[in-house]
Amino acid sequence: MAAIQDESYWCEELFQKFEFSVVRLHSGGEFHGNGLIVHHGDDRTTCLILTCCHVLGTVPVAGTMAAYFSGSIDVHYDATVLHFDLTLDLALLRATQVLEPVTPLRFFDAPIVSGWNVVALSFITMGADAIVEPGTFSGEIINEPDDAYLNCNCTSKPGASGSPIILAGVNEVVAVLAGSSLASVYAIPVRTIKEFLRGWLKADEASKFFFQHACFYIVVAL
Helix, strand or coil: CHHHHHHHHHHHHHHHHHHHHEEEEEECCEEEEEEEEEEECCCCCCEEEEECHHHHCCCCCCCEEEEECCCCCCCCEEEEEEEEECCCCEEEEEECCCCCCCCCCCECCCCCCCCCEEEEEECCEECCEECCCCEEEEEEECCCCCCCCEEECCCCCCCCCCCEEEECCCCEEEEEEEEEECCEEEEEEHHHHHHHHHHHHHHCCHHHHHHHCCCCCCCCCC
């Protein structure tokens, strides 16, 4: 009973804290998946959004996706693709003039342990439509930290790709959900996100200045 109460508390706490830390991403009027806010600019209206590369579909660099926050049906923000990596399955987008009360997510940049409790915070589809508020899906890490992907036994629903996997009780992201296999989901760990961001910096010299002033809360060795 205590475990169930803890699980319920973690899920409620994460929703209350981070409802506006995730967006649902659309292209061509169709829901493609999730994105998580990793930076809220000094102007308080510019956001950087991290997602999986496969969520983009055919949207190229400099192309745009429609980013919707919780509860929004008509109002969206154009999110421009800054960089993506097909091999790492990650992409970074930027949205401007954002008016919602955004809270950027922090990353847990320390070793993880099998058995730790985690919660996925994600928009999903029910039938043909995307749910307009993110749901919480709890589980445990079920593999070792040296594996290429982080595996956990959270429930997976259609459309969950690109959503954050958050360490319960710590409220920091340990991975980005990339897909599901049988009774578990697999997610891209923080060390791979670091590699992706390094690739962004190498690909775009102008981004270095921007990155240095963007509080990702993880250390990227240049």
